[in-house]
Amino acid sequence: xxxxxxxxxxxxxxxxxxxxxxxxxxxxxxxxxxxxxxxxxxxxxxxxxxxxxxxxxxxxxxxxxxxxxxxxxxxxxxxxxxxxxxxxxxxxxxxxxxxxxxxxxxxxxxxxxxxxxxxxxxxxxxxxxxxxxxxxxxxxxxxxxxxxxxxxxxxxxxxxxxxxxxxxxxxxxxxxxxxxxxxxxxxxxxxxxxxxxxxxxxxxxxxxxxxxxxxxxxxxxxxxxxxxxxxxxxxxxxxxxxxxxxxxxxxxxxxxxxxxxxxxxxxxxxxxxxxxxxxxxxxxxxxxxxxxxxxxxxxxxxxxxxxxxxxxxxxxxxxxxxxxxxxxxxxxxxxxxxxxxxxxxxxxxxxxxxxxxxxxxxxxxxxxxxxxxxxxxxxxxxxxxxxxxxxxxxxxxxxxxxxxxxxxxxxxxxxxxxxxxxxxxxxxxxxxxxxxxxxxxxxxxxxxxxxxxxxxxxxxxxxxxxxxxxxxxxxxxxxxxxxxxxxxxxxxxxxxxxxxxxxxxxxxxxxxxxxxxxxxxxxxxxxxxxxxxx
Amino acid sequence: xxxxxxxxxxxxxxxxxxxxxxxxxxxxxxxxxxxxxxxxxxxxxxxxxxxxxxxxxxxxxxxxxxxxxxxxxxxxxxxxxxxxxxxxxxxxxxxxxxxxxxxxxxxxxxxxxxxxxxxxxxxxxxxxxxxxxxxxxxxxxxxxxxxxxxxxxxxxx
Numbered sequence: 001x002x003x004x005x006x007x008x009x010x011x012x013x014x015x016x017x018x019x020x021x022x023x024x025x026x027x028x029x030x031x032x033x034x035x036x037x038x039x040x041x042x043x044x045x046x047x048x049x050x051x052x053x054x055x056x057x058x059x060x061x062x063x064x065x066x067x068x069x070x071x072x073x074x075x076x077x078x079x080x081x082x083x084x085x086x087x088x089x090x091x092x093x094x095x096x097x098x099x100x101x102x103x104x105x106x107x108x109x110x111x112x113x114x115x116x117x118x119x120x121x122x123x124x125x126x127x128x129x130x131x132x133x134x135x136x137x138x139x140x141x142x143x144x145x146x147x148x149x150x151x152x153x154x155x156x157x158x159x160x161x162x163x164x165x166x167x168x169x170x171x172x173x174x175x176x177x178x179x180x181x182x183x184x185x186x187x188x189x190x191x192x193x194x195x196x197x198x199x200x201x202x203x204x205x206x207x208x209x210x211x212x213x214x215x216x217x218x219x220x221x222x223x224x225x226x227x228x229x230x231x232x233x234x235x236x237x238x239x240x241x242x243x244x245x246x247x248x249x250x251x252x253x254x255x256x257x258x259x260x261x262x263x264x265x266x267x268x269x270x271x272x273x274x275x276x277x278x279x280x281x282x283x284x285x286x287x288x289x290x291x292x293x294x295x296x297x298x299x300x301x302x303x304x305x306x307x308x309x310x311x312x313x314x315x316x317x318x319x320x321x322x323x324x325x326x327x328x329x330x331x332x333x334x335x336x337x338x339x340x341x342x343x344x345x346x347x348x349x350x351x352x353x354x355x356x357x358x359x360x361x362x363x364x365x366x367x368x369x370x371x372x373x374x375x376x377x378x379x380x381x382x383x384x385x386x387x388x389x390x391x392x393x394x395x396x397x398x399x400x401x402x403x404x405x406x407x408x409x410x411x412x413x414x415x416x417x418x419x420x421x422x423x424x425x426x427x428x429x430x431x432x433x434x435x436x437x438x439x440x441x442x443x444x445x446x447x448x449x450x451x452x453x454x455x456x457x458x459x460x461x462x463x464x465x466x467x468x469x470x471x472x473x474x475x476x477x478x479x480x481x482x483x484x485x486x487x488x489x490x491x492x493x494x495x496x497x498x499x500x501x502x503x504x505x506x507x508x509x510x511x512x513x514x515x516x517x518x519x520x521x522x523x524x525x526x527x528x529x530x531x532x533x534x
Numbered sequence: 535x536x537x538x539x540x541x542x543x544x545x546x547x548x549x550x551x552x553x554x555x556x557x558x559x560x561x562x563x564x565x566x567x568x569x570x571x572x573x574x575x576x577x578x579x580x581x582x583x584x585x586x587x588x589x590x591x592x593x594x595x596x597x598x599x600x601x602x603x604x605x606x607x608x609x610x611x612x613x614x615x616x617x618x619x620x621x622x623x624x625x626x627x628x629x630x631x632x633x634x635x636x637x638x639x640x641x642x643x644x645x646x647x648x649x650x651x652x653x654x655x656x657x658x659x660x661x662x663x664x665x666x667x668x669x670x671x672x673x674x675x676x677x678x679x680x681x682x683x684x685x686x687x688x689x690x691x
Contacts, residue, residue: 018661021676053663192620195660230567230604231659233672266558269567272603274657288562289594290601306559348663350625355663378626387621391657423662425625437624441657447601 008041009087010062014117016049016202017234018195023075024057030078031059040082048203050117051357052104060099063089069096104354104373109335111343112319113196113359116203122241124249127206133251135322139214140259147218148174151321154329155341160186160279160314161389161418161494163340163407166321169311172301173219176309181221183212183263183311184286184304185318187228187235188270188277191390193421196345196357197315201228201235204319205242206251209265211318213256214325215311216263224265225305227282230272240267274445278493279312281447292447293493314419316345337363340406340417350386350423351377367401369422381426385510387434389418391441392498394505395434414505416498431510436464438502446495453496456487460503467514477514480507544579547572552587562588562598566605575606611645611652613689616669619655622662627679631666634680638687651687 013028014020028044035042050069052058058071068089070081077094084092096102110116119126127133139147152167173181185208189197201208212224228236243265246252254262268286270276276285280294283305304310320342324332332342340362346369348355353375358364370376370383377383385395394415396403403413410417425434439460446453460483466476484500491497507514551568555561565584570576576599585592599605617631632642635653645652661667664676670686678686685691 017674018664018676021661021664021667021674056664189660190658192658193622193662194658195662198660231656231669234674268564270602271563271567271605272656273601285563286560288560288588288598290597349622350662350665352663391621421662423622423625429625434621434624437621445657 008035008043010043010045011087012045012047012060012062012067014049014057015046015121015234016056016199017232018053018199019049019056019058020234022056022072026075027057027059027073027078030075031082034078034082040087042087045120047119048116048121049199049357050099050105051113051199051359052102052354053356054354055096058096058099061086061089065089066098066100069099069102070094071096104356108359109343109361110359111323111332111335112200112207112316112345113204113357114323115207116200116357119204121203121205121238122245124206124245124251127204131326132206132322133210133257135325136210136214136217136251137257138325139217140257140261144174144218144220147214147325150329151218151324154324154332155336155339156317156320156324156332157340157407158314159316159320159344159419160277161191161416163417166313166317169301169313170215170218172299173221173309173311176302178309180223180306181219181309181311182305183215183219183221183224184282184313185212185224185226185315186277186279186282186312187226187232187315188282189232189315189419190229190274190277191392191419191421193349193387193423194347194390194419195349196347196420198232198235199357200315200319200345201232202238205239206246207319207322208239208315209242209246209251211321212265213252213261213263214321215313215318217259217261219309219311221311222262222264224263225268225286226265227268227270227276227286229270229276236267236269243267273447274441275447275493275495278495280493282312283310290447292449293495295492316419335361337361337404337406338408340408344405344417344420346405346420346422348374348422348424351379351426352424353378353380362406363404365401366396366403366405366422369405370401370424374422374424377424377426379426379428381428383424384427384429385425385431387423387425387502388421389416390421391438392416392494392501393418393421394501395431395509396505397509414501414508416501431506431513432464432468433513435503435506435514436461436468438499438506439464442495442499450490450492450496452487452490453492453499456483456491456496457499459483460487460499464503464514468516470516473515477507544573544577545583548580548583549587552584562590562595563602566599566602570605574609578607608645611649613650613671613687614652614654615683615687616654616656616659617642617683618657618659618661618665618667618669620658620662622658623665623667626665628666630680631668631678631683634683635687638684640687650689653687 055071060067156166157163276291281291285291346358442457448454640653668678
């Protein structure tokens with residue numbers, strides 16, 4: 001057992017909001033209390049989460065053999081853990097072993113998430129010690145066009161969902177002659193089942209700052225905006241603090257790292273509008289307007305924020321850039337399959353036993369994610385469907401679980417990879433209700449600018465209700481089909497254009513649910529004990 | 535802070551907030567967030583003042599205030615509880631939480647008559663692996679069952 005006469009043992013307790021939602025703050029306070037009372041010499045460090053969210057709060061103690069994890073730790077477990085020798089990494093029913101060797105983590109390829117959960121997110125020294133700024137330093141030694149070429153060569157595609165090649169977008173902005181250009185990061189991660197943006201902002205905020213700064217250098221921008229949804233207060237606070245620290249370090253502002261680059265970054269907070277995750281809506285919102293979509297063209301790369309050339313990228317795109325620059329485009333290009341290069345940060349959520357972050361090369365199958373990593377449902381019932389790519393993504397039946405995670409393979413199967421969110425449902429799910437919800441959500445969140453989305457979604461709810469009630473079923477099924485075509489073809493943006501995807505996939509794969517032929521079950525979540533079952 | 539029946543107070547708050555944001559491009563959203571943070575909502579009297587200060591039409595300001603779910607026209611209860619109803623939480627029984635709130639006599643989007651609690655729905659709090667999720671006064675709770683929701687609503691958690 002350690003005591004105050006020894007040097008303090010370092011114990012990591014995540015500050016990630018998912019970990020906090022199940023008691024990480026109380027665990028940290030209990031550890032701190034033991035230290036304050038003088039019983040134990042503990043230095044509590046708040047890190048990001050390793051992404052094994054079913055083990056949260058997962059704490060780690062630094063030992064000569066490496067970091068030993070324990071979890072999920074309840075505040076009332078702390079005294080017993082300390083008494084059992086937590087600070088020496090001793091045995092205990094909650095002991096998980098060396099965290100780096102846990103199979104769930106060890107077989108991932110963590111590129112973007114390499115530092116998340118390992119470092120203190122708000123320590124500039126920790127950041128640099130773990131390879132931070134290498135990408136930015138490399139970029140500053142290159143001409144802007146060379147940086148753009150490297151990003152293009154890496155094959156990096158926008159991680160926000162559409163998968164547009166990042167380098168091509170950047171080149172368009174670079175080629176514009178305007179004095180004033182912007183870099184905007186879209187951190188309006190509103191899709192259900194996606195939380196990687198939040199975790200990287202809370203767990204490694206300097207990485208996003210570095211990525212945006214590289215983008216600024218590459219395209220000749222001097223001002224950047226980070227648009228974060230208001231539902232993420234912890235991410236907002238962390239990014240604001242990190243930006244202040246970065247300014248103090250000379251990583252933002254005038255003459256960054258002694259170069260001629262001037263770039264400053266501002267956080268803007270959304271106001272609860274899902275549609276502002278659409279890039280043109282986000283730009284309108286940043287301009288202080290209603291978040292209504294713009295018709296394209298003109299594309300934002302040429303006429304974006306305040307009419308100026310603007311790079312708009314998602315958090316994961318921009319946080320991948322430093323890695324591409326640090327290790328060279330070839331290393332990134334070597335990962336992945338087909339035209340889906342590099343890694344994707346998959347997010348396992350919903351009714352899943354082991355939910356969290358799986359960063360791995362493209363090409364892994366859905367089944368590997370759900371069964372090998374996820375361990376099936378949390379309720380222990382059979383998996384019936386998964387929705388991939390957010391609320392506008394398709395519901396896939398078990399027969400499609402062999403699909404490789406690859407933009408093109410998903411598109412071919414009538415689905416989309418989107419942002420890499422995977423939401424699992426057990427056999428108690430009512431797919432007609434899920435289809436109805438997709439329309440209801442679209443009606444609630446439509447910006448209202450175009451009729452197919454604004455009116456179509458309301459009509460969609462009505463038609464599905466009629467189908468389920470058995471009213472003129474064939475006619476209404478035909479009408480729903482027609483409505484889906486119209487929304488797909490006639491909507492200005494992805495909100496109305498993709499809402500038919502969950503609806504159609506539910507109808508195609510689970511028709512019985514719409515025809516009243518299936519007796520629906522109640523959902524009874526059970527509390528399964530999952531400790532140590534990595 | 536009391537603002538009831540006092541236009542002067544609302545006006546002075548709004549003018550001061552706008553002055554604080556003077557240097558920002560397209561500052562209306564940050565200004566509205568700041569006004570709401572001070573006053574608890576965006577009162578009707580604030581709209582002409584904002585229009586005047588920011589050189590916008592009243593219709594523009596009104597359009598922005600009503601477009602975003604976050605901005606309130608009326609004060610909320612002392613506790614605001616938001617239940618996530620997005621797909622990941624649905625998969626773990628979020629609708630059961632909504633039913634629980636309803637059975638407790640609470641209507642989504644409304645504040646109780648005694649002003650203690652406002653219950654709302656929200657679509658995704660980014661806690662999709664630890665659902666069902668609920669947020670209360672800015673604090674996030676994961677793995678929330680009906681009993682725990684009851685404690686959150688009573689303010690005993």
